[in-house]
């Protein structure tokens with residue numbers, strides 16, 4: 001769903017910040033606001049990943065409608081799918097949100113650069129999950145440590161309303177000054193936050209960091225695997241399930 005009307009200016013700032021790779025003609029680390037390059041997911045062929053349904057900065061909503069503003073994150077998931085923590089972190093907010101489609105739950109995790117296996121760039125990242133059921137996430141307390149791949153919630157519908165297609169919205173921010181975060185209520189009575197030092201990041205960019213950049217801007221999705229050792233892994237694993245496809249009989 002198109003979520004935030006105020007985010008357009010911030011989004012454009014975020015696009016300018018996106019460190020797209022040097023394979024493009026644009027100078028490294030710079031992309032003009034009028035020519036955003038969309039990163040696209042490339043799912044492993046031996047998995048049935050629950051798909052993304054709307055990409056970052058897209059004007060197209062999952063239902064075919066045009067958004068009011070470029071998309072501030074990615075949407076995905078099938079009804080009831082587990083929503084997985086894409087990296088280790090800490091719960092910093094659990095709240096009652098309402099973006100105009102009805103009351104729902106929102107969750108924000110904080111990830112340090114070190115937790116993401118990164119040695120440079122911003123020190124703090126926030127990942128926000130929307131369109132959750134508040135009663136499901138109410139158990140998550142601020143300050144709780146979260147492990148990569150931990151089930152945070154399950155995919156629901158915006159506002160829990162059957163009128164809307166199921167999805168979870170994930171958006172990612174780098175935050176320069178955490179003290180600058182301010183909370184307010186919108187016209188629907190839902191809480192929201194702003195931070196003038198925050199920059200939106202394409203969640204797929206966070207999922208691209210463990211591999212070298214591709215010329216076609218596709219991102220090889222890394223499913224979370226509970227048996228894998230993620231020591232040294234950079235960035236995000238996929239935040240939705242990717243069950244293995246059954247091997248073909250010989």
Ligand SMILES: [Zn+2]
Nearest residue numbers: 001074075169
């Ligand atoms: Zn969305």
